[in-house]
Amino acid sequence: MKRLEFHITYICNHACIFCSEDDRMQKYHDSPLTEIQVRTILVDRAKKGYNHVNFTGGEPSLFPNFLKLLAFAKKLGYKIYVGTNGTLFANEDFAQKALECIDELSFSIHWFDQQSCEQQTGHKKHFDIFTKKVVPNIVKYQQGNFFFSNIVLDAHNFMDWKKIINFIKDSWYPIRQALISNIAPEWLAEHNFWKLAFDVYEFQKTIPEIVEYCDTHNIILRFFGLPTCILWETYQDYANDMHWEERHTIERFTNSQGNIVLQDIYSPDNSRKRTFVEKCEWCQWREKPCTGVFKKYLDYFEF
Numbered sequence: 536m537k538r539l540e541f542h543i544t545y546i547c548n549h550a551c552i553f554c555s556e557d558d559r560m561q562k563y564h565d566s567p568l569t570e571i572q573v574r575t576i577l578v579d580r581a582k583k584g585y586n587h588v589n590f591t592g593g594e595p596s597l598f599p600n601f602l603k604l605l606a607f608a609k610k611l612g613y614k615i616y617v618g619t620n621g622t623l624f625a626n627e628d629f630a631q632k633a634l635e636c637i638d639e640l641s642f643s644i645h646w647f648d649q650q651s652c653e654q655q656t657g658h659k660k661h662f663d664i665f666t667k668k669v670v671p672n673i674v675k676y677q678q679g680n681f682f683f684s685n686i687v688l689d690a691h692n693f694m695d696w697k698k699i700i701n702f703i704k705d706s707w708y709p710i711r712q713a714l715i716s717n718i719a720p721e722w723l724a725e726h727n728f729w730k731l732a733f734d735v736y737e738f739q740k741t742i743p744e745i746v747e748y749c750d751t752h753n754i755i756l757r758f759f760g761l762p763t764c765i766l767w768e769t770y771q772d773y774a775n776d777m778h779w780e781e782r783h784t785i786e787r788f789t790n791s792q793g794n795i796v797l798q799d800i801y802s803p804d805n806s807r808k809r810t811f812v813e814k815c816e817w818c819q820w821r822e823k824p825c826t827g828v829f830k831k832y833l834d835y836f837e838f
Contacts, residue, residue: 536587536614536780537583537584537586537587538585538588538781538783539585539587539589539613539782539783539784539785540588540589540591540782540784540785540802541573541576541577541590541591541785542559542591542592542593542785542786542787543568543573543590543591543592543593543595543604544592544593544595544597544598545559545560545562545563545564545566545567545592545787546564546592546597547560547592547594547597547620548597548620548658549594549620549622549657549658550657550658551643551655551656551657552655552657552691552723552727553655553689553718553723553731554722554723554724555723555724556721556722557723558723559722559786559787560593562787562789563795566795568787568797570599570604572797573598573604574604574607576785576797577607577608577611577613580783581611581612581613585613585783586612586613586614587613588608588613588615588616589617589618590604590608590616591618594619594620594622595619596617596622596624597623601623602632602633602636605617605632605633605636605637606635606636608636609636614639615637615638615639616637616638616639617633617637617640617641618641618643618683618685619641619643620656620661621642621643622658622661622669624668624669624672624673625664625665625668625672627672630669630672630673630675630676631675631676634676634677634678634680635678637680638680639681639682639683640673640680640681640682640683641682641684641714642682642683642684642685643684643685643687644665644684644686644699644702644703644708645686645687645688645689645692645699646662646692646699647695647698647699647701648662648698649662649663651691651692651695654691655687655691655692665706666706670706670707670708673709674708677709681712682709682710682711682712683713684708684710684712684713685714685716686699686700686714686716687716688716688717688718688733689718689731689732689733690730690733691731693738694741696715696741696745697744697745700748700749700752700754710754711755712754712755712756712757713749713754713755713756714757714775715745715756715758715759716759716760717758717759717760717761717829718760719760719807719829720808720829720830720831720832721808728831728834729834729835732832732835734836735761735762735765735832735838738761738765739765739766739767742758742765742766743769743770746770746773756773757773757774757778758773758774758775759775759776759805760807760809762820762827762838763776763777763818763820763824763825764820764825771820771824774824774825775805776805776824776825776826777824779804779824781801781802781803781804782802783801783802784799784800784802785797785798785799786798786800804826806826808830808831809827809829810827810828810830810833811827811828812828812833814838815827
């Protein structure tokens, strides 16, 4: 699989407290990619053997003519992954047409009720939209799609993991895989890291129960942003780093001349501002699959 990660929008209809794209959305909100730009890059990369595309943002579904873009990418032979807050799937026609093209769909769900949803997303109506419109449309129009959920944990919700997964399961969203993500200290999340970060050793105590719970309910489980040693040897295969595949990321960038351009970033791993500390020197998991601990974490916790 030759993977492409494509930031096609720099707008979003949510205001998540841990957003890692907040700064780029502010910078490039008024410099949107055109449909021609995106299509041209997709064609070029398809000719070079790329066959998997992750449409991301911002909120990718807000890209103009998003449904036509999905159909275009599908005709080029791409396997399509979309990570979304899911709001537009409340529209029945949109959901039906999108699910005809999307192979892998990941909803961001970091909450379990109205209050926690508003706290995490900044959106007062999303809980009702998701439960009353989005999920029914997904259930009605699914056609062999593979459904994920990205569950970002922070200081407010990291002990509520069971409530979140129970909500997802009980909502009838047909989840197949859960990615439990530690907050990555990038942009807004970095600015608020002092009040969002949690002690990974405290979270470590819950890992055996999380693994057992997901295994019991036939949910594939991955952990992002945790040093592999936190998972112990027993659960190291649940580390997302273990399953990471190299990819190229296309995103907006301001060059040294001050021009806003597109850049191609090669990502051989998913380290994202992580580092190794002294105790890592003799660790059996150093570098493969582990990429260390977030540097910012060390400002507030011992590791």
